[in-house]
Amino acid sequence: MKFAIALYSAAHAPSSRRALRFAEAALAGGHEIVRLFFYQDGVHSASSNIVTPQDEQDLAQQWSTFVSNNQLDGVVCIAAALRRGVLNNDEAARYQRPAVNLQAPWELSGLGQLHDAIQSADRLICFGGP
Template identity: 60%
Template sequence: MKFAITLLAGPQDPAARSALEFARAVIESGHQITRLFFYRDAVQIASHLGVQPQDEQDISLQWREFIAAEQLDAVVCIAAALRRGVLNEPEAARWKKPVANTGAPYDLSGLGQWVDALQTADRAITFGT
């Protein structure tokens, strides 16, 4: 079965962990994830600049490692990212910002990527509100 997963919850929201655990279970069960789409506050998960207290797990790092290890298609909504200061190198240059704070394994793109994922998936799952 092919799953498209969208995450709306930021890194502090328990839904971010639930989504990661679900995604891991999908892969472990032999199913496929056609696309992960990070939207609204979830775009903050793609930032490489967040720092977690030593007694907390780094959900952003865990997502990044999972996506890279499984070679998943992970798209960050560009409009939501720009509003929240999550920029890759081309966008940082475009907006004349001094630093980029996201990159591989994430791609910044539009909401059309989510619509495209819905066309190829058997199931669409959303985490967060």
């Protein structure tokens, strides 16, 4: 079964953790994740500038490791990311901003990538809110 997973909440929201646990369980069950799409506040989950207290789970790091280790397509919505200050090298240079906080394995792209993922997946599962 092919899954497309969309995340609408930041890394500190319980729903971000729920999405990650679901994604892990999907792969463990032998299923495929065609794309992870991080939209709205979900773009914060891809920021490399998040500092999590030592006694808490570092969800942003766990997401990054999960995407890298499984060589998944982790797409961050470019419009949502720019308005929240989540920039990769190209965008920081384009808008002359002093910091870059989006690196591999993440990729900035448009909403069309979500549409495309929905077309090629059997199921779209969205996570967001609390």
